[in-house]
Amino acid sequence: MPSIRAPGAKKSTTLTVAVKCRPLRHKERGRDIVQVIESKEVLILDPDLSKDYLDRIRNRTKEKKYCFDHAFGPDSTNLEVYTKSISSIIPEVVQGLNVTVFAYGSTGSGKTYTMVGTKDDPGLMVLSLHTVFDLIKMDKRADEFEVTCSYLEVYNEIIYDLLEKSSGHLELREDPEEGITVAGLRCIKKQMPTILGLLQVHSAGKILELLNMGNSRRKTESTEVNATSSRSHAVLEISVKRKGRNKYPNQVLHGKLALVDLAGSERATETNNAGQKLRDGANINRSLLALANCINALGKQQKKGLAYVPYRNSKLTRILKDGLSGNSQTVMIATISPADIQYHHTVNTLKYADRAKEIKTHVQRNVGVVDTHVSDYQRMIDSLQVTEVCQLKKKLAEKESELSSKPAEKAADDELSWLNIISHEISENVQERINLQKAMSELEETNLNNRSELQRLDDIISRHQAVELDGAIVKDLIARRLVILDNIRENDEAGINYQKEIEANEKQRGQLQGMIDEAVSRNGNKTYLRILSQYRLLGMANSELQLEVAMRDQVIRHQREGLKNLWNLLMGQGLDEKQISHLAVKQGLRIEGWTMTPLALVEKQSSSLTSSRPTSVGPSSGIEYLEGTKTCDFTISIFKG
Numbered sequence: 001m002p003s004i005r006a007p008g009a010k011k012s013t014t015l016t017v018a019v020k021c022r023p024l025r026h027k028e029r030g031r032d033i034v035q036v037i038e039s040k041e042v043l044i045l046d047p048d049l050s051k052d053y054l055d056r057i058r059n060r061t062k063e064k065k066y067c068f069d070h071a072f073g074p075d076s077t078n079l080e081v082y083t084k085s086i087s088s089i090i091p092e093v094v095q096g097l098n099v100t101v102f103a104y105g106s107t108g109s110g111k112t113y114t115m116v117g118t119k120d121d122p123g124l125m126v127l128s129l130h131t132v133f134d135l136i137k138m139d140k141r142a143d144e145f146e147v148t149c150s151y152l153e154v155y156n157e158i159i160y161d162l163l164e165k166s167s168g169h170l171e172l173r174e175d176p177e178e179g180i181t182v183a184g185l186r187c188i189k190k191q192m193p194t195i196l197g198l199l200q201v202h203s204a205g206k207i208l209e210l211l212n213m214g215n216s217r218r219k220t221e222s223t224e225v226n227a228t229s230s231r232s233h234a235v236l237e238i239s240v241k242r243k244g245r246n247k248y249p250n251q252v253l254h255g256k257l258a259l260v261d262l263a264g265s266e267r268a269t270e271t272n273n274a275g276q277k278l279r280d281g282a283n284i285n286r287s288l289l290a291l292a293n294c295i296n297a298l299g300k301q302q303k304k305g306l307a308y309v310p311y312r313n314s315k316l317t318r319i320l321k322d323g324l325s326g327n328s329q330t331v332m333i334a335t336i337s338p339a340d341i342q343y344h345h346t347v348n349t350l351k352y353a354d355r356a357k358e359i360k361t362h363v364q365r366n367v368g369v370v371d372t373h374v375s376d377y378q379r380m381i382d383s384l385q386v387t388e389v390c391q392l393k394k395k396l397a398e399k400e401s402e403l404s405s406k407p408a409e410k411a412a413d414d415e416l417s418w419l420n421i422i423s424h425e426i427s428e429n430v431q432e433r434i435n436l437q438k439a440m441s442e443l444e445e446t447n448l449n450n451r452s453e454l455q456r457l458d459d460i461i462s463r464h465q466a467v468e469l470d471g472a473i474v475k476d477l478i479a480r481r482l483v484i485l486d487n488i489r490e491n492d493e494a495g496i497n498y499q500k501e502i503e504a505n506e507k508q509r510g511q512l513q514g515m516i517d518e519a520v521s522r523n524g525n526k527t528y529l530r531i532l533s534q535y536r537l538l539g540m541a542n543s544e545l546q547l548e549v550a551m552r553d554q555v556i557r558h559q560r561e562g563l564k565n566l567w568n569l570l571m572g573q574g575l576d577e578k579q580i581s582h583l584a585v586k587q588g589l590r591i592e593g594w595t596m597t598p599l600a601l602v603e604k605q606s607s608s609l610t611s612s613r614p615t616s617v618g619p620s621s622g623i624e625y626l627e628g629t630k631t632c633d634f635t636i637s638i639f640k641g
């Protein structure tokens with residue numbers, strides 16, 4: 001019997017921010033200027049000792065104080081950080097919720113130490129993994145669990161697999177069911193109670209072994225501040241699928257835990273590096289800049305409503321999208337150094353963390369079904385990418401080494417490697433275009449919502465003005481109207497920039513294509529050309545499939561919207577669960593996952609729902625104007641008929 005899913009309850013939660021100050025190192029010059037007060041406050045003393053009492057009372061001091069959810073001093077262990085700020089939310093992962101933990105701070109401030117740790121002081125990645133396995137072992141129900149683990153790094157805006165010895169470049173995919181995924185990323189799988197899977201892992205210990213191997217593959221460099229500075233952003237993802245044996249047998253709860261060790265947040269110039277290192281710095285900062293922009297926009301969203309969040313501006317922010325805004329309970333660990341020479345970095349990190357406190361996420365249980373058309377489709381594309389394209393790449397490499405062993409063909413060889421680079425650039429160019437087009441359509445959607453809110457506001461303002469009701473209300477509504485207009489203007493400006501980027505991207509595509517066609521027409525090596533054209537054709541086919549997937553995502557989003565309206569309509573009629581189920585049965589439909597009556601649901605979701613009472617417009621507008629509408633959020637999935 002075909003089925004639809006009942007609306008799921010969403011829980012709004014703010015980002016948890018914890019600060020950890022590392023100990024002053026023996027070799028470190030300078031003075032300790034950080035004080036942690038009552039496990040919540042962080043006081044940064046003025047690094048300039050020459051300031052006298054008078055300067056201080058004239059408020060010329062650079063002393064600063066911040067308050068966070070948790071603050072840990074130099075004596076705190078990783079276990080303490082874990083127990084107080086994370087351990088309570090890890091069990092949610094086993095219950096189908098998403099959790100994201102990321103460490104942010106300047107180079108040498110202790111991010112890797114906190115996330116990975118040492119043998120004597122294991123880090124948050126290790127402690128969380130143990131908890132996940134322990135929780136599964138202790139589970140009393142007869143449910144089946146599947147735990148998979150992947151570990152990647154983003155270096156110079158390229159994604160590498162840390163679980164692969166020599167990983168190629170990996171690409172991001174957007175799946176309407178799974179969210180952002182990385183095609184071709186190696187996943188270590190453990191199934192409980194039956195152990196199946198390609199790569200079997202019998203315990204957390206085995207995964208930890210692989211994790212250590214992955215860490216040793218991370219791109220590190222010696223900077224002036226840190227001898228083994230991580231130049232990349234590393235993301236460990238632990239995914240837990242739980243399949244019920246008795247109730248809803250084809251229902252799967254899918255929780256994800258993402259643990260992120262970011263690269264240093266310092267500016268490239270300040271690490272006094274040059275050449276490749278400087279390029280690393282610029283690219284690391286491109287991702288971190290994008291992250292800062294997203295955090296700003298998300299903070300603004302709490303105050304202003306529908307601000308556009310530019311997740312698409314970097315690989316890192318695309319990967320972290322769910323963790324930052326969407327369906328995730330998120331913890332930020334801001335790491336700082338106590339040294340006076342690090343004052344500016346420390347204050348920058350704390351300012352950033354202070355802003356992040358404002359971010360709200362909306363957590364919802366991820367419920368799926370065992371089999372879906374969508375994931376089949378995605379798997380098909382991934383296998384095309386991973387197997388066929390990889391095989392062709394291998395053949396190409398073989399052919400190239402064969403050619404380079406013949407001196408007479410050296411010129412052809414050079415030409416061929418050049419062609420290879422160009423082919424890769426074309427594929428990157430297509431990816432970028434898809435990304436830009438999606439960003440454009442998201443922007444348009446945001447502005448569509450802004451415009452409809454504007455329309456509603458205008459109607460209500462004119463109604464209020466007509467009957468000359470309370471002037472204060474009209475004043476508030478007009479102020480809100482200005483905020484919305486401001487949002488629309490900013491989004492329109494961002495749209496113009498995206499449009500320009502799309503045009504530049506198309507121009508580059510044309511140039512690359514022209515170069516490759518010319519080179520191919522000049523090259524005489526028939527075998528190579530055959531393989532190359534096959535490779536390119538496959539690459540094109542893959543890109544086209546991706547475009548189709550992007551368009552299909554859009555359709556699914558609209559279907560989701562349609563179904564949401566349908567539920568709103570049903571609930572607006574005041575029907576109860578029994579009546580709706582009865583209607584559904586008559587239509588040959590089954591409703592899955594109903595755990596409470598729609599009325600109870602309406603009450604639970606009081607922030608987004610309205611009954612006959614008016615409700616507020618924006619998250620903090622304090623204005624009430626919507627009348628008599630009921631709305632609710634829900635999830636849908638695609639079922640085989």
Ligand SMILES: Nc1ncnc2c1ncn2[C@@H]1O[C@H](COP(=O)(O)OP(=O)(O)OP(=O)(O)O)[C@@H](O)[C@H]1O
Pocket residue numbers: 021022023074105106107108109110111112113114226228229230231262263264265335
């Ligand atoms: N809590 C701590 N206790 C003891 N030593 C620490 C602690 N935190 C960090 N350290 C030490 O400080 C140094 C820098 O730490 P780490 O490499 O973790 O910094 P990072 O923020 O990851 O730097 P980068 O961004 O350059 O990779 C290391 O030698 C580490 O062992």
